[in-house]
Amino acid sequence: CKKATIYSFAGNVLAEAEVTDCEKDIMGLIIQKEDMGKIGSETIVLFYDGAKGLVTCKCHLSDWKKLEDSLTYRVSCRVDKQISEEERRQTMKVKTGYSVTMEIPDAAGNVIHIRAVVKDLSAGGAGLVSREELKEEQPFSFLLDTKFGCVRLSGSILWKKEMSDEDGNRYYRYGSKFFDMTAHQESMMRKIISFEYLKNTNIQ
Numbered sequence: 001c002k003k004a005t006i007y008s009f010a011g012n013v014l015a016e017a018e019v020t021d022c023e024k025d026i027m028g029l030i031i032q033k034e035d036m037g038k039i040g041s042e043t044i045v046l047f048y049d050g051a052k053g054l055v056t057c058k059c060h061l062s063d064w065k066k067l068e069d070s071l072t073y074r075v076s077c078r079v080d081k082q083i084s085e086e087e088r089r090q091t092m093k094v095k096t097g098y099s100v101t102m103e104i105p106d107a108a109g110n111v112i113h114i115r116a117v118v119k120d121l122s123a124g125g126a127g128l129v130s131r132e133e134l135k136e137e138q139p140f141s142f143l144l145d146t147k148f149g150c151v152r153l154s155g156s157i158l159w160k161k162e163m164s165d166e167d168g169n170r171y172y173r174y175g176s177k178f179f180d181m182t183a184h185q186e187s188m189m190r191k192i193i194s195f196e197y198l199k200n201t202n203i204q
Contacts (some may be wrong), residue, residue: 001019001022001046001048001055002018002019002029002048003016003017003019003047003049003190004016004017004018004019004020004029004045004046004054005017005046005048005093005183005190005191005194006031006035006039006043006045006046006047007043007044007045007046007115007198008043009042009043009044011190011195011198012013013194013195014035014038014039014043014149015031015032015035015038015039016187016190016191017031017045018030018031019047020074023176024047025078025079025138026076026077026078026079027076027101028066028075028076029045029061029074029075029077030072030073030074030076031072031073031074031075032071032072032073033066033070033072033073034127036073037202039061040061040123041060041061041062042058042059042060042061042111043058043059043061044056044058044059044083044198045057045059045077045079046056046194046197048190049197050093050103052195053085054085055082055084055085056082056083056084056085056197057079057080057081057082057083057203058079058080058081058083059077059078059079059080060078060080061075061076061077061078062076062078063076064076065151068084071202084142093104093121093200094119094120094121094122094126094193094196094197094200095119095120095196096119096120096121096196096202097117097118097119098117098118098120098121098145099115099116099117099118100116100117100118100128100142100143100144101113101116101142101143102114102115102116102128102130102140102141103140103141103142104138104139104155105139106130109144110176111133112156114130114132114134115130115131115132116128116129116130116132116142117129117130118144119173120139120165120169120191121166121189121192122184122190122193123179123190123193124177124194125128125158125175125176125178126153126176126178127153127173127174127175127176127202128162128173128174128175128176129172129173129174130171130174130189131170131171132172133160133162133168133172134157134160134172134174135160136157136159136160137156137157137183138156138157138159139154139155139156140156140157140180141154142154142190146188146191146192146196148188148191148192148195149188150190151184151185151188152178152182152185153178153185154178154179155176155177155178155179156176156177156179157174157175157176158174158175158176158177158198159174159175160172160173160174160175161173161174177192195204
């Protein structure tokens with residue numbers, strides 16, 4: 001386990017942290033100096049464990065020590081209670097309902113705007129629904145507007161399925177994958193997936 005996100009009991013993101021010196025239920029967290037004032041001694045920590053997946057715990061933080069660079073602190077983190085455990089983050093999907101405008105390049109090089117809804121989200125892609133039909137392997141991008149700010153994601157369509165609503169109106173369900181993600185995009189995705197996961201499991 002190398003990364004974690006620290007939350008308040010109200011479900012607000014307080015800080016991202018690096019995990020060090022793991023020993024059973026005690027470990028170290030490396031936290032940025034600017035985040036120090038947000039965090040209390042009792043908190044919720046979501047760990048990104050490579051073997052277990054997303055592990056949510058109620059933790060006690062203590063013994064704050066400033067590191068040599070003076071921009072980060074190391075804090076001792078004791079796990080008091082494991083709240084939940086989810087499958088590996090790389091394959092985990094969280095349910096969402098973000099409305100987006102997909103930008104699709106056409107054969108002439110023009111950009112077409114298509115309305116869609118992000119029904120589920122993972123670190124590697126998204127499930128989308130739209131009234132418009134797209135081809136498999138169609139590249140796209142969209143701006144995802146969340147409580148953490150906006151992040152632009154680019155990807156391509158993996159598969160499509162034609163469906164109908166209760167009134168018989170046709171729409172399409174798509175599976176997609178993201179590509180060329182930057183460190184900032186990956187960080188934003190961790191925050192978004194963590195937040196949606198906590199919301200869906202009623203921890204907030």
